[in-house]
Structures are given as C-alpha cells and as structure tokens.
Amino acid sequence: MYLNPNWRILTVGDGDLSFSHALYRAIKPKKLIASTYDDEHTIKTKYTDNAFSDLTDNKVTVLTHFDVTNKDTWRRLNNDTFDVIIFQFPLIPAFAGKTAFVENTQKNSLNTLNRALLHQFIKYACELALDKSGPMLCYITSKDVKPYLHWNIEGSLVAGLDASYLGKIPFDISKFPGYKIRNVDRDKHVKDTSGITYIFSPKSNADLKSILTYPDYLTDNHCALCRAGPFHGNEDHQKHINAKKHQQMLALEHEWKNWLTHFNNKEEL
Structure with missing residues (x-):
C-alpha cells in the first residue's frame, strides 16, 4: 500500500481501529480521521483490545456510527476533504440470527450485498469526501480467495460511476505494526492472509502507475x-x-x- 505522509487520509469500517492507529504511528500523516461502523461503547465492549483511546489521546478524530452506504453519514464530515479514503478487508456486518439472515438475503445474495457496500463506498467517497483538486483515491484491501474474489472488484464494481480501476498493489501488513485483522463483529483475530489493495479514482495517477499492476x-x-x-x-x-x-x-x-x-x-x- 502506497501512502504519502502529506496526504489527508480517512479510514472507514475500521472495527477495532487498530489499522488507523498503526497507520498513524507508521507514517504520521498530515491529517487522519478514523471511522468505524459501531458506537464507542460497542467498540470497547466488543474488542477488549481496541485503539479508540490511543487515537483520541493523540488528537486523532474518531467518527463512530459511520455507515459508508448512507449519504448523511458522509455529510457529517462537515466539508472535510481527503486525498485517499481506505477501506480495509470490507465485509457486510453479520446478521443477528437466522431470521435476519433470511430476510436480508431473499432478494440479494451475500455476493451482491458485499459488492453493493463497496460500490456505495466508492460512489459517495468520490462525490462527497475526496478533494477534487487532489489525487482522489479510494483504496480497498481484500483477500484474493473465495468468496472475495467472486465480487469481481476489478471488473464491474464501478459500473456507472465516475471512477475507474487503476490497478492493484500487495498489502504488506508488516508495514503496520499492531494492526490486527478481525472477524466481522467478533473479538477474534484472523490469519494474516495476503491482502491486495485495489485502487480506484476518477483521475489517472502518474505517481502510482509505475508501482501498480493491471491484470x-x-x-x-x-x-x-x-x-x-x-x-x-x-x-x-x-x-x-x-x-x-x-x-x-x-x-x-x-x-x-x-x-x-x-x-x-x-x-x-
């Protein structure tokens, strides 16, 4: 993952906030806002080892209840704009029981629901949060195994959007000491499976072109x-x-x- 310390960075969907904290310590970006889907109480209850206080103690703003599929959530940024917005190992939240699972998957499969999550992330990031005068980058890091590779992230995720797939780069977790990849909605670490960071933008990017691969x-x-x-x-x-x-x-x-x-x-x- 290529990150410029001079960039203004927003992280989204960072469950225990360990990625945001590791990123902050690794590169000390010009500006960092971290966000997570849960509220503060849930984060601290769900994840016994979380970085909420570590970030706020270092004057890093943490936004809770940040739902990337909701326009009103993005408007809470209050005109803050960014150079890159990062979504690490995204996955829709787990459903609360079998009944909720059946109700939510009657019309759309989990495959489509996860694609929809990422499509809306890119759409609203480009429309409402990325600085039009900056590089306007969306980073999505995912695993190159089933079911994630069935989402066709590179092929049709940005269909109909004013954004293009620029290429990918390996994600090296060793560059972010302290980052723990979690199971969705559970205080359990998962294996550090090799990740791939997929990069999208409404713009071409000469600086990144030499380090990205296009399959x-x-x-x-x-x-x-x-x-x-x-x-x-x-x-x-x-x-x-x-x-x-x-x-x-x-x-x-x-x-x-x-x-x-x-x-x-x-x-x-």
Missing part, C-alpha cells in the same frame, strides 16, 4: 469474471463459456447488474 484477465480474449484466458480460438472460448464455473459467475454478475439498475433508479428519484 491480463481484464484485457481482450480473457474472462474477467473467472480470471481466465487467453483463449486459443473460438472453441476454447466457447468451452469456457459453457463451463459450470463460468455459468455460476455469470449468474452472480446478472444479479449484480439487477441491483445496480434498482439502485440507480432510486438515486434518480
């Missing part, structure tokens, strides 16, 4: 959904299209496009 599977004669290719002729291509894996990925993509249509229609009202 071949997003180019012609490949399948971005399955990260497959290049195909050797029409027969090879057709065989892939007919394969069970591709059909499953196609179904997820179809559901995602339906969600986008519904969401865009609501935004236009």
Whole structure:
C-alpha cells in the first residue's frame, strides 16, 4: 500500500481501529480521521483490545456510527476533504440470527450485498469526501480467495460511476505494526492472509502507475469474471463459456447488474 505522509487520509469500517492507529504511528500523516461502523461503547465492549483511546489521546478524530452506504453519514464530515479514503478487508456486518439472515438475503445474495457496500463506498467517497483538486483515491484491501474474489472488484464494481480501476498493489501488513485483522463483529483475530489493495479514482495517477499492476484477465480474449484466458480460438472460448464455473459467475454478475439498475433508479428519484 502506497501512502504519502502529506496526504489527508480517512479510514472507514475500521472495527477495532487498530489499522488507523498503526497507520498513524507508521507514517504520521498530515491529517487522519478514523471511522468505524459501531458506537464507542460497542467498540470497547466488543474488542477488549481496541485503539479508540490511543487515537483520541493523540488528537486523532474518531467518527463512530459511520455507515459508508448512507449519504448523511458522509455529510457529517462537515466539508472535510481527503486525498485517499481506505477501506480495509470490507465485509457486510453479520446478521443477528437466522431470521435476519433470511430476510436480508431473499432478494440479494451475500455476493451482491458485499459488492453493493463497496460500490456505495466508492460512489459517495468520490462525490462527497475526496478533494477534487487532489489525487482522489479510494483504496480497498481484500483477500484474493473465495468468496472475495467472486465480487469481481476489478471488473464491474464501478459500473456507472465516475471512477475507474487503476490497478492493484500487495498489502504488506508488516508495514503496520499492531494492526490486527478481525472477524466481522467478533473479538477474534484472523490469519494474516495476503491482502491486495485495489485502487480506484476518477483521475489517472502518474505517481502510482509505475508501482501498480493491471491484470491480463481484464484485457481482450480473457474472462474477467473467472480470471481466465487467453483463449486459443473460438472453441476454447466457447468451452469456457459453457463451463459450470463460468455459468455460476455469470449468474452472480446478472444479479449484480439487477441491483445496480434498482439502485440507480432510486438515486434518480
């Protein structure tokens, strides 16, 4: 992950705030605001080892109840603007019991709900929080394993948005001592699986271009959904299209496009 100490940085969805604290200690950015979905009491109750007080003692603003899918949440920034906004290992909050799970997944799968979380993060970050005169960067760090790689983060997450996928860079957790990757809604650490930071922006960025990679599977004669290719002729291509894996990925993509249509229609009202 490339970070410039002169950047104004906002972190979102930082459950126990350990990433924000590690980032603060590692680079001492020009400006840092940390945010988390929970309220202060919940953070301190849920995570026995949290960085809330460590941040506030160092005069770092911590915003609680920060829901990246809610426009009003972003407006709480009170015209503060940023150069980069970072979302580490995002995942929708766990549902409270089987009934809540069934109710929330009747219309959309977990795949679509997680994509929707990230789509709205990028949309509202670009519209309401990133300084138009700055680099305007959205960083999403995720794991390159199932189910995360089925979200098609690089391929269709920014469909319909004024933002593009610029490329990716490995996330090296050793650069952030004290950062603990957590299970969602649980005071339990997870294995430090290698992460990938995906970078999005409405602008091109010459400074980052030399250190980012852009995968071949997003180019012609490949399948971005399955990260497959290049195909050797029409027969090879057709065989892939007919394969069970591709059909499953196609179904997820179809559901995602339906969600986008519904969401865009609501935004236009």
